[in-house]
Amino acid sequence: MxxxxxxxxxxxxxxxxxxxxxxxxxxxxxxxxxxxxxxxxxxxxxxxxxxxxxxxxxxxxxxxxxxxxxxxxxxxxxxxxxxxxxxxxxxxxxxxxxxxxxxxxxxxxxxxxxxxxxxxxxxxxxxxxxxxxxxxxxxxxxxxxxxxxxxxxxxxxxxxxxxxxxxxxxxxxxxxxxAGRPHSLGRTGGDELLCLAQRKVLEGAPAFSEHWQLFDSVSELGVRAGVAVSATVIFAMEGGQRLDILAQQLHTLRQLRGNALKLVVREMAPTLRYQDEQLLLACGASLIVPFGASLSRFLTQVDSIQGYAWRRRLPSDFEALLTRLRPLPVCGLVAPRVFAEAVQQMWQGRRNGEIVHQLLVLRPAPGLSPLQACSRSLFRRDGDIACIANGVLYLFLFACRAEGVEQALDYIFQLSWRELFIGQELLDDLGALEAPAFLDETVPESPSVESASMPLSQVRPALNPRRISLQQWEAA
The missing domain is CATH 3.40.50.300 (P-loop containing nucleotide triphosphate hydrolases)
Incomplete structure (x- = not known):
């Protein structure tokens, strides 16, 4: 059995x-x-x-x-x-x-x-x-x-x-x-106990033992890590640092040195978003230690990955991976055809299990059109796009976990989205985007804010000035 x-x-x-x-x-x-x-x-x-x-x-x-x-x-x-x-x-x-x-x-x-x-x-x-x-x-x-x-x-x-x-x-x-020949996970190089780290990750503390080697620059650390086999290599991620450079360095090390190398990134400032973390993990990172973790907690997490090998699949094309995990430079309300094409392109990372996106259908409350509901919306991130098709609002949230959907809606809609919409539906695939409505290339124009404050049936015409005359009465 x-x-x-x-x-x-x-x-x-x-x-x-x-x-x-x-x-x-x-x-x-x-x-x-x-x-x-x-x-x-x-x-x-x-x-x-x-x-x-x-x-x-x-x-x-x-x-x-x-x-x-x-x-x-x-x-x-x-x-x-x-x-x-x-x-x-x-x-x-x-x-x-x-x-x-x-x-x-x-x-x-x-x-x-x-x-x-x-x-x-x-x-x-x-x-x-x-x-x-x-x-x-x-x-x-x-x-x-x-x-x-x-x-x-x-x-x-x-x-x-x-x-x-x-x-x-x-x-x-x-x-x-x-998929090809399995890689051996038992390969070691006698350097399992060695920790190679940027000096900043220890917050000014000296090397803890002879197994620790500290480097002042990321380039020096990269050169030393390039000859390691199963050591622990720790990078510092600071504010203002270019993420793609660190990601490519991790990808190169993982590609050249194999799965036994343990690559750690410690966030020294609150800079990494969910999509950034997924990029680093896809490029070979074994562990990402978030900002705010104490030094002792950081060391405990480093100890926890000892003896483990990296078991993910490393994409051979770094640029293609970077494209999949980066949003298109588009946001806000777009034409249905633009929406469908953009979502299909950005969905590729989800198909590979590298990142999670959310595709929602929002049905406006009675008396409100989808355009009126959108008049009080503000899209701040590239990749967060919406369109109107078949009388409902389709919304795509790039790099958003399921548990973060409600918080994302709170950021986008300035009014309570629970009052603007009577229901929301999460779609697991892109089948709905094949409907004829998504061939429409018309870009909708958002209505004025005032018209979105009440149903169309209750919108009153604008008042015009009217001349009146006053009469003065004599006192009795």
Whole structure:
């Protein structure tokens, strides 16, 4: 009994198709899934590949929870049973007991069961790891660290046991494959205890031991780090310092010296934003210590990464990476076509798992048009853009985490956005931008501030001066 946990339904379906297509012609299989999963997998199978016989069983949540009882009824003997199910099936249940019962029945029937679950679920993975005695293998397929990753927790069969591995994958229409040759993470150069650092990061303190070497300039530090293998190299990030220069230096060191080198950036002034941190991490940084951390806290964090190797994928083209993690020089209210093209270009970094953006749909309150709601808005950052299409406001926030959306809306809208809009929707993909409305190249003109203060039906015409005459009355 094996388990492969996938973050997305799309990746899980591709794995299932790849497993079925790879089976021998004389093999027998059984496929268990709900109606949606059936369509996603079966409709895209190669008719010339796969097993000679495959039984299909449509299962809802309750049926999946009673799989142990049904295995003897579906003639599972000698088959590869492939179960493609949502992770939500096991929420609130005893997954350890479920695995124990199903594994015993799988062994009794002489079958092999591969469960492919879809949907991010930290709870599910942790429970499966805790009940590893009830599984013969467990792995995860996830998007992150700049690409597609396959995290193998353990896997055993008649040939032996494989321990923890984390490898990069590539994928095309045919499925997933290893992305080049895996890099060895066990390479060391005898300098594991060595700390090379800019003198500023120690706040005037002397070197703590003979393992510490301090340098007055970043260029001197870079030269020494260029011959290190697994030492800790610590850079200072100060206000006014060019981020792209530091990022390129990290990228060069990581590219030349490998994954064993530990690259640390200490923020000496509050200068790094979220997108800046993601750039440094993508360029090879092992750790970023934020401004405000005490010296003792900083040293503790440096100690915490000892013995670890950098495990992300390093993009070979630094300029392309810099482009993906930098916003386009556009902000504010734009034409729908400009909006769609700009968002599609800036979305590339999110597809690679390097940075997070937010795409929202905001529906204005009754009596207000989207243009009136925008009249009290102020866009301050490049990459934060909006457009009006299909009677709603589309808003793109560059380099914004989900938990920062409300704060970003507070900054953009000078009036309470909760009163301007009756609802907001976060979009996970760009499918909505393919609508015909986004071919419009008309740039909207924001209305006057006064007209946005009340619904259109209540806007009064401007008052014009009118001459009047006064009469003087004589006192009685």
């Amino acid at each position: 094996y388990w492969l946990a996938c973050d997305t339904a799309e990746d899980a379906a591709m794995v299932c198709r790849q497993v079925v297509n790879a089976m021998a012609e004389d093999a027998k299989a059984a496929f268990i899934s709900d109606a949606r999963g059936m369509r996603e997998v079966l409709d895209a199978l190669d008719p010339d590949l796969g097993p000679g016989e495959m039984a299909l069983y449509e299962a809802d949540r309750q049926a999946a929870l009673h799989l142990a009882e049904d295995l003897s009824r579906i003639e599972a003997s000698g088959r590869l049973v492939l179960a493609f199910l949502p992770a939500a099936v096991w929420e609130g249940g005893d997954i350890g007991q479920w695995c124990h019962e199903v594994r015993d029945r799988v062994r009794d029937t002489g079958a092999v069961l591969l469960v492919v679950s879809e949907g991010q679920s930290v709870w599910l993975v942790e429970q499966l790891r805790a009940h590893n005695q009830n599984l013969d293998g467990m792995a995860q397929l996830y998007r992150g660290q700049g690409g597609m990753r396959y995290l193998l927790h353990f896997w055993s069969n008649a040939l032996g046991v494989v321990g923890t591995e984390d490898v990069e994958l590539t994928h095309d229409a045919g499925g997933f494959a290893l």
